[in-house]
Amino acid sequence: MRNQACFGDNHSLWKLYQEIFFIFPEPYPESIHFAIITACNPDGMLLDARSNQQRDRELVSFIERRGWDSRVLWGCARDLNHYELSHGICCSREEAIRLARTFNQKAFYWCTQGELWLETATMEPHEAIHLTLLGERLLPMPADWGHRVSHSQQISQLQTPIGKTREPD
Numbered sequence: 001m002r003n004q005a006c007f008g009d010n011h012s013l014w015k016l017y018q019e020i021f022f023i024f025p026e027p028y029p030e031s032i033h034f035a036i037i038t039a040c041n042p043d044g045m046l047l048d049a050r051s052n053q054q055r056d057r058e059l060v061s062f063i064e065r066r067g068w069d070s071r072v073l074w075g076c077a078r079d080l081n082h083y084e085l086s087h088g089i090c091c092s093r094e095e096a097i098r099l100a101r102t103f104n105q106k107a108f109y110w111c112t113q114g115e116l117w118l119e120t121a122t123m124e125p126h127e128a129i130h131l132t133l134l135g136e137r138l139l140p141m142p143a144d145w146g147h148r149v150s151h152s153q154q155i156s157q158l159q160t161p162i163g164k165t166r167e168p169d
Contacts, residue, residue: 010106010123013044017107017118018131021139023074028088028134030114035096038075038086042104056085059103063089075109080142097121 022036039055041047047055063070069090076083089096093110100108100121107126110117116134120126131137 010044010126013106014118014123014126018129019077020075020109020118020131021078021137022086022134023076023083023139023141023145024088025072025141028071028073028111030134032090033093033110033112034088034090035093035099035119036073036075036086036088036109036111037096037100037103037105038084039103039105040084040086044106052085055103059087062099062102063087066091066095076139078139080139093119 037059039059040052042055060070071088073086073088074083075086088111089099091099096108096110097119100106100119105121106123107118107120109131110119110128111134114133114135116131116137117128118131119128
């Protein structure tokens, strides 16, 4: 696992995190609380695709062991120049903080009643800030998305939509 580059210092990252957009493969329910967390690029360091895929598999396993409802989505730049596989996870805010820290994430997003918040996991002295309505940060799924994210699609087939309970096998 080789670090390729760094996104910048904490101040630059915090500003960058405020410019996030999301791609949800399916509609999201506005009436529930959930966290958006990635395992990719820990501590703001860019990793290669293989390392990020391994970290994502570990995150999926962690989520499944806890029995949390979750859904694959992507956090991305508006122009899609950068995107990261992420998960919408039905858990408490406190559990989300611990989960983000476990996967060495500096921050995560908290969605409550359709509102989008940027929350710190390890970026003191920053405090949570309200960004906007989540719906204002959604991008449509591009036509070529399947080609770009084939690994992510395999994972999404294993999960149930946020707010729904998976039927036992």
